[in-house]
Amino acid sequence: MNLRSNGDMINQAEAQKIIREVSGRNRGVTLRTDMQYVKSKKGKEGLTKLQKRVDELGVDLKYEKIRNNEWYPASWRIISLLAIKKAFNWSDKQIFDMGYSAPKNSFVVKALMRYFVSKRKSFEETPKYWGKHWDIGELETYKLDLENRVVVLRLKKFKAHPVLCQFLRGYFRAIAELLIKEAKVSVEETKCMARQDPYHEFRVTW
Amino acid sequence: MGNKEEQFFAKNLQEDLENLERYIQEYSLFLPLAVYSINPVGVVVDVNQTGKEISGYEETDLIGKSVDFLFSKKKPINGLFQETLKKGEIKNREMELVTKKKKKIPVRVSSAARKDADNNVIGCFLAINDITEIKKFQDKLEDKVKKRTKELEKTKDKLAQTLEETKEAKNKVESEKNKTLAIISNLVDPIIILDQDKKINLLNPKAREVFNFPKSCIGKKVKKKDNFSMENFKEFTKKEYQVVPGEELDSSNPNEEEVEIEHDGESLTYKIITTKVYDSKENYIGTMKIFSDMTREKRINRLKTEFVSIAAHQLRTPLSAIKWAIKMILDGDTGEVTDDQRDLLKKGFESNERMIKLVNDMLNVTRIEEGRLQYNFAQENFKEVYKTVLGNLDNKIKKKNIDFDVKKPQKMPQVYIDKEKIRLVLQNLLENAVKYTPENGKVSFTTKKGKKYLVIKVADNGVGIPEKDRKKLFSKFFRAENVKKMQTDGTGLGLFIANNIVKKHGGEIKCKSEEGKGTEFSVYLPYKKENK
Numbered sequence: 027m028n029l030r031s032n033g034d035m036i037n038q039a040e041a042q043k044i045i046r047e048v049s050g051r052n053r054g055v056t057l058r059t060d061m062q063y064v065k066s067k068k069g070k071e072g073l074t075k076l077q078k079r080v081d082e083l084g085v086d087l088k089y090e091k092i093r094n095n096e097w098y099p100a101s102w103r104i105i106s107l108l109a110i111k112k113a114f115n116w117s118d119k120q121i122f123d124m125g126y127s128a129p130k131n132s133f134v135v136k137a138l139m140r141y142f143v144s145k146r147k148s149f150e151e152t153p154k155y156w157g158k159h160w161d162i163g164e165l166e167t168y169k170l171d172l173e174n175r176v177v178v179l180r181l182k183k184f185k186a187h188p189v190l191c192q193f194l195r196g197y198f199r200a201i202a203e204l205l206i207k208e209a210k211v212s213v214e215e216t217k218c219m220a221r222q223d224p225y226h227e228f229r230v231t232w
Numbered sequence: 233m234g235n236k237e238e239q240f241f242a243k244n245l246q247e248d249l250e251n252l253e254r255y256i257q258e259y260s261l262f263l264p265l266a267v268y269s270i271n272p273v274g275v276v277v278d279v280n281q282t283g284k285e286i287s288g289y290e291e292t293d294l295i296g297k298s299v300d301f302l303f304s305k306k307k308p309i310n311g312l313f314q315e316t317l318k319k320g321e322i323k324n325r326e327m328e329l330v331t332k333k334k335k336k337i338p339v340r341v342s343s344a345a346r347k348d349a350d351n352n353v354i355g356c357f358l359a360i361n362d363i364t365e366i367k368k369f370q371d372k373l374e375d376k377v378k379k380r381t382k383e384l385e386k387t388k389d390k391l392a393q394t395l396e397e398t399k400e401a402k403n404k405v406e407s408e409k410n411k412t413l414a415i416i417s418n419l420v421d422p423i424i425i426l427d428q429d430k431k432i433n434l435l436n437p438k439a440r441e442v443f444n445f446p447k448s449c450i451g452k453k454v455k456k457k458d459n460f461s462m463e464n465f466k467e468f469t470k471k472e473y474q475v476v477p478g479e480e481l482d483s484s485n486p487n488e489e490e491v492e493i494e495h496d497g498e499s500l501t502y503k504i505i506t507t508k509v510y511d512s513k514e515n516y517i518g519t520m521k522i523f524s525d526m527t528r529e530k531r532i533n534r535l536k537t538e539f540v541s542i543a544a545h546q547l548r549t550p551l552s553a554i555k556w557a558i559k560m561i562l563d564g565d566t567g568e569v570t571d572d573q574r575d576l577l578k579k580g581f582e583s584n585e586r587m588i589k590l591v592n593d594m595l596n597v598t599r600i601e602e603g604r605l606q607y608n609f610a611q612e613n614f615k616e617v618y619k620t621v622l623g624n625l626d627n628k629i630k631k632k633n634i635d636f637d638v639k640k641p642q643k644m645p646q647v648y649i650d651k652e653k654i655r656l657v658l659q660n661l662l663e664n665a666v667k668y669t670p671e672n673g674k675v676s677f678t679t680k681k682g683k684k685y686l687v688i689k690v691a692d693n694g695v696g697i698p699e700k701d702r703k704k705l706f707s708k709f710f711r712a713e714n715v716k717k718m719q720t721d722g723t724g725l726g727l728f729i730a731n732n733i734v735k736k737h738g739g740e741i742k743c744k745s746e747e748g749k750g751t752e753f754s755v756y757l758p759y760k761k762e763n764k
Contacts, residue, residue: 066290094253095246130295145273203296207273 050162125196288332660726669694
């Protein structure tokens with residue numbers, strides 16, 4: 027699937043195409059995080075609008091019925107983000123902010139975060155988060171240089187949609203901030219499978 | 233384990249996890265205490281509902297922030313966090329939380345470390361309790377305590393000041409007391425002070441010296457009731473002295489008396505005024521006897537009286553000789569005199585008569601003062617007494633064309649008098665009346681019988697006596713201001729002599745007068761013997 031060529035456009039055909047091409051599942055908590063974020067920014071009307079947009083796409087995603095720990099098709103996650111972007115005409119920056127907010131709403135993340143005893147240990151354990159939320163792809167802490175304040179995360183075997191890359195950039199930044207207690211954390215996606223790279227690579231510096 | 237079984241367990245596990253999450257969320261919503269979960273690096277990773285409410289922040293605003301983000305001072309909270317990681321538990325540290333709206337809330341922070349299964353510290357819980365109300369109460373209480381303390385301090389200061397002032401006042405009083413005591417001690421005249429119980433409180437050195445009072449009489453009571461006369465002090469000393477009673481003054485000054493005493497071979501006379509002493513609140517606190525040494529005055533008076541007596545006696549003989557010489561010339565015993573010569577001689581005779589009267593008055597005064605004026609009391613018919621006096625005045629009355637009125641009872645009573653002395657009294661009063669009444673004026677002489685006294689009134693419509701002069705009317709050599717201006721003659725001794733004579737008879741002279749309208753003298757003479 028040439029996800030990049032499709033851009034952020036989403037319609038029923040595009041949605042069906044994503045459903046067909048994106049395999050794997052992810053936890054309901056990620057979809058509920060989308061829902062809570064929209065609710066916090068656009069209120070109940072915003073959520074209704076989003077639900078309508080998703081319904082128009084012919085996807086059986088019902089936000090209110092999603093359960094945090096249930097597994098749902100990974101394609102719904104991409105469709106959800108694209109539908110949000112379209113419904114509210116949001117930019118990549120706003121999707122980044124969504125990602126940045128997501129770990130703070132995740133019970134799983136919060137539960138896991140409490141058990142990390144050091145920065146190093148925390149970063150080493152970070153890939154576990156991925157496994158708790160997705161059953162496709164592998165997150166690896168490729169480089170951990172606390173002295174020089176650099177962590178490189180690689181997400182492999184995860185060929186999804188670029189909209190998710192924006193989201194993940196925000197998400198990793200939030201995780202990093204929780205671990206290193208530094209306000210000026212920046213996350214760059216240095217490699218992306220949508221650009222034909224063999225994996226996604228996120229460089230976290232602070 | 234088969235696939236179905238795995239799915240069954242996974243499903244159950246998932247439900248348990250969801251139930252646990254729900255339970256924690258409900259618990260978090262219910263818990264009225266703000267609880268923050270902090271990870272090992274000091275970052276907020278979770279917050280309950282109360283934690284959001286107390287800070288005013290959303291969960292997403294709080295999570296990821298450093299633990300010190302919420303507090304006005306970073307050091308105490310970071311210190312508490314580090315201590316918690318080391319000690320495991322910290323309780324009730326007071327700090328100040330800053331809300332999203334920048335409101336500062338006093339809070340009490342407790343913390344408990346969390347550990348994983350391997351006993352690694354994995355962060356801590358912070359429990360934050362809003363103590364605004366407690367603080368307000370505390371502040372109020374503190375304010376009250378401060379206020380009360382301030383008041384107490386003020387009271388203390390005032391008390392100290394009062395104490396200081398009292399001390400100063402006490403010193404002042406002490407100093408005044410010492411001064412007064414020093415004055416009293418150094419007084420050249422005696423002074424005796426008694427307390428309100430009539431006990432002798434103070435005798436100054438002079439009093440002890442002159443009267444020979446022993447120290448032991450201090451604190452002893454003067455026995456006689458309501459009488460502070462020196463007679464009552466005789467029991468305290470062996471030294472003899474004579475007390476001459478003086479005039480009774482008033483209730484605050486019980487009496488005035490004189491004491492004659494021998495001291496150092498000298499006869500001393502003291503005039504003593506006894507006065508009651510009151511404090512500033514008018515409470516009676518004692519009695520004081522103040523002595524004035526009158527010895528010198530007495531001596532001078534005696535010398536003066538002696539001199540006057542001698543001078544008057546020496547003058548009487550030549551004055552009598554002059555009188556009879558002029559009389560003989562006027563009577564023509566030495567031949568005819570011309571009218572001009574007669575006028576001159578008459579004037580000389582009258583002046584000589586006045587001189588003789590003055591000398592006689594002065595002799596009478598000296599006799600009165602020396603107590604040598606002899607009285608020959610007898611029951612007399614009063615008519616015989618005044619008739620002569622009126623007869624002697626006849627010429628003067630006629631000369632001034634005075635309307636002279638005499639009123640008397642049908643039967644004149646007998647009175648116990650020295651008729652010569654009473655004649656002198658009547659002569660003085662009537663001569664004054666005629667003298668100070670203008671021509672064509674009115675003088676009346678009335679005799680009236682009273683119950684115990686015969687009342688004789690001499691009234692005129694003459695110049696009268698100014699009010700200010702009336703008190704000194706019976707003093708020696710006194711002459712009222714208005715008569716000094718109009719009459720050159722007059723000795724100022726007549727009323728002094730008259731008053732003394734009437735008193736000696738046990739009677740009294742009273743005077744009513746109005747300046748410019750006239751004067752009325754009333755003489756009260758007892759019918760029976762009532763010598764004083």
